[in-house]
Amino acid sequence: MPDHNAISQEDTPAPELPVALDMPGKVADFLRASDLEPAERAALDQGVTVRRGQDYSLRITAVPGVHRQLLARCQPLDGGQGVPTVPAQRKARREYENRVTGLGVPD
Template sequence: MRTAYLEGRSIAALARDHSVSRGAIRTAVADLLPDHAAAAEDSPAPELPVTLDMPGKVADFLLAAELELAERAALDQGVTARRGQGYTLRVSAVPAVHLRLLTRCQPLDGGPGTPAIPAQRKARREYENRVIALTPTGP
């Protein structure tokens, strides 16, 4: 039946030949129907890479940290731009990677037993604002 459908037989003709309803034929050849591709579009679309500027203080911290393969690759492929006394790393990655990088640089805010360095805290906040701007719900 599937072969006949692929050879150009209509659903109605196949239903008559096999004495079943057209719905039964549609079910049998569902993955071959053009409308089937539209149903697959309900699944989430793949995320596209987004380019964000990461302050150098955040990049330095993350480059010294243990990262997953995708995170490390995103940082390694980043482009450095000099900015005054420091630099900015232009990182291109999917939003999920940016969110994971943001999570990994939380220690820059300081915590129990570790003092926060104001410049690092400010740099992390700047990166956080950029990441939040690209996600509709935020982290």
């Protein structure tokens, strides 16, 4: 029996651990005005504001899956679908995308 338990524990995926990432303020402002899931809203609300010159970043601690969900929700900042593109917002979304994809965790 002990061998069976060891095998089943190895097959179970490890839980995702929270990761702190800085989200550009332009992305955070866009997401605050969006309809978010409770876990996404909680991560955003618990973020810590970090001043960056004239702008700010929001340091968010959440599991990688929540970061990926937030990234998916800010996709309209890239334009398309008749939505006008604001270069600063587009750049901010790309910066956050680079940080999220840098986690090295598959979707």
